[in-house]
Amino acid sequence: MAKQITIFLENRPGRIKSICDVLKENNLNIWAFTIQDRGEFGLVKLIVDKPGQAQLALADRGFACALKEILAVTAPDRPGNLDKLTSALLSKNVNIKDVYGFVSPIDKQGICFLEIQNAEGVDVKTLLEPEGFKLLSDEELYEL
Amino acid sequence: MDVPFWNKDIETMPRQALEQLQLQRLREVVGFALKTPLYQKRLAKAWIHSPEDIKTLADLRKIPFTVKDDLRQSYPKGLLAVEMEQVVRVHSSSGTTGIPTVIYYTQGDLDRWTDLLARSIIATGVTAKDIFQNMMSYGLFTGGLGMHYGAERVGLTVIPVGGGNTQRQLSIMKDFKTTLLHITPSYLLHIHQRLAEYEVKLSDLCLKKAYLGAEPYSENTRLKLQDLYGIDIYNSYGLSEMNGPGVAFECICKNDLHVWEDGYIVEIIDPVSGEVLPDGEKGEVVFTNLIRHALPLMRYRTRDLALIHPEPCPCGRTHRRMSRILGRTDDMLIVNGVNLFPSQIEEALMSIPEVGNNYMIYLSTHEGLDRLTVQVELYQKLFTGDLSQLDDLKTKIKDKLRASITINARIELHEPGALPVFEGKAKRVVDERIKL
Numbered sequence: 001m002a003k004q005i006t007i008f009l010e011n012r013p014g015r016i017k018s019i020c021d022v023l024k025e026n027n028l029n030i031w032a033f034t035i036q037d038r039g040e041f042g043l044v045k046l047i048v049d050k051p052g053q054a055q056l057a058l059a060d061r062g063f064a065c066a067l068k069e070i071l072a073v074t075a076p077d078r079p080g081n082l083d084k085l086t087s088a089l090l091s092k093n094v095n096i097k098d099v100y101g102f103v104s105p106i107d108k109q110g111i112c113f114l115e116i117q118n119a120e121g122v123d124v125k126t127l128l129e130p131e132g133f134k135l136l137s138d139e140e141l142y143e144l
Numbered sequence: 145m146d147v148p149f150w151n152k153d154i155e156t157m158p159r160q161a162l163e164q165l166q167l168q169r170l171r172e173v174v175g176f177a178l179k180t181p182l183y184q185k186r187l188a189k190a191w192i193h194s195p196e197d198i199k200t201l202a203d204l205r206k207i208p209f210t211v212k213d214d215l216r217q218s219y220p221k222g223l224l225a226v227e228m229e230q231v232v233r234v235h236s237s238s239g240t241t242g243i244p245t246v247i248y249y250t251q252g253d254l255d256r257w258t259d260l261l262a263r264s265i266i267a268t269g270v271t272a273k274d275i276f277q278n279m280m281s282y283g284l285f286t287g288g289l290g291m292h293y294g295a296e297r298v299g300l301t302v303i304p305v306g307g308g309n310t311q312r313q314l315s316i317m318k319d320f321k322t323t324l325l326h327i328t329p330s331y332l333l334h335i336h337q338r339l340a341e342y343e344v345k346l347s348d349l350c351l352k353k354a355y356l357g358a359e360p361y362s363e364n365t366r367l368k369l370q371d372l373y374g375i376d377i378y379n380s381y382g383l384s385e386m387n388g389p390g391v392a393f394e395c396i397c398k399n400d401l402h403v404w405e406d407g408y409i410v411e412i413i414d415p416v417s418g419e420v421l422p423d424g425e426k427g428e429v430v431f432t433n434l435i436r437h438a439l440p441l442m443r444y445r446t447r448d449l450a451l452i453h454p455e456p457c458p459c460g461r462t463h464r465r466m467s468r469i470l471g472r473t474d475d476m477l478i479v480n481g482v483n484l485f486p487s488q489i490e491e492a493l494m495s496i497p498e499v500g501n502n503y504m505i506y507l508s509t510h511e512g513l514d515r516l517t518v519q520v521e522l523y524q525k526l527f528t529g530d531l532s533q534l535d536d537l538k539t540k541i542k543d544k545l546r547a548s549i550t551i552n553a554r555i556e557l558h559e560p561g562a563l564p565v566f567e568g569k570a571k572r573v574v575d576e577r578i579k580l
Contacts (some may be wrong), residue, residue, distance in 0.1 A: 006530075008527055008557075040532070041559075064559065068529045
């Protein structure tokens, strides 16, 4: 499974830059990011090329951050594909807690990062692969 | 000037006779105090072994001061001077370190206290025709029940509504034609700002007077509120250690508060040296309770700063007047009428593992009311990466604080290391409230 770093940040100028500074100093590359806003604070979610190293570097600078396993799913960039993905998850009553994604401009592949709940006993791989989706491992993701 | 009295003989008693009465009651209280281990020990050191050892009022000064910590150390019954079956009422206030202070009353204690409240009420020109809406909280706090009993003794129509719920307060004021309020200054200010929202006009109400207490406020605030409402406002002072409200009260002259000196001996001391100061000088207020037998307290240091006016009041009362409270000698905060210490907040916060070591307390004014904001740092190592953890944490802090200080605080989570670090004495309390 892919790994996401979640960082607790106050909602004020310069805080996101403070993370970027640490990543840059350590020569770490960001693949994707999103922010969950909660007013006075927010959670920054990052997919980076070396998640373990990134977490250590951030924690070392005092950031409250956590490493979490999430689903990284690819599918060809075509209308209706996200609908197909969400329908498949719904068929097993799996809840999507958080989702974000992007389209790779080179190979026109959509990549979707999902935090799911209520998935105990559900084999997500066998659920999604027949529908034309691919679950990326950590290594596959970072080789993109 | 037509001055109303509840007990004219006592209220206008010549000083010499008043002091004779004080001496007689002090001896009684010493008798009860000698039944408690704390006072037995302390009075023995001052060579006081029986009430007869108090020869003159000046002998009071031989008695050492009593402080709030003595009450806490004696929790729950160490200072009780009568059998528990003689106790008919208990009041309590939250303590600075989690241990509350408890006050006990016999039926006689309640009667004497209630009489001083009836006296206070009559002194403001209120009569049995008045409709009294008591907006102080009831329960362990003395403000609500104390004034309630006094008002009933005078024969007012008492509406025991308690604090909060502005809309309901206003409809009761309107429907029952309330003429008298007992309320904190900040809440009275707040209500004025909400009148339009609840579509209430002052002309719909019959308000004539209000008693304001439980938090300090300036003469300007009194004048402003009198102007806003078109009513007379009287300053009220009390503390649970001295029974509750009715220790000192303003008369119709509205020129500072008569201390009911047949019930309490008041001294003003230098808070550092403990030396007794002459009338007119500002210092810490020290009271000896002359009317409570269940839990005697003598020379109790209130930590409130005030002064005694030497000049007599035009109303003819011989009981000296005390100024409004001019400050505190400790770090106690009064938030919407509730007394609390920063140490109580610290203790609640430090019992939660996900909270880091640093915190800040902000006080501000919002819609006329005090707002308490507590800023804490998230403890880095316990962060799981879930938003729900943070929401739960805020709820947990809020609940802990409500249980400890009975106040709904706003909680702000901050990054580890984001809050100020202090070298030397930390200044964690920032008070940005508009001064009343």
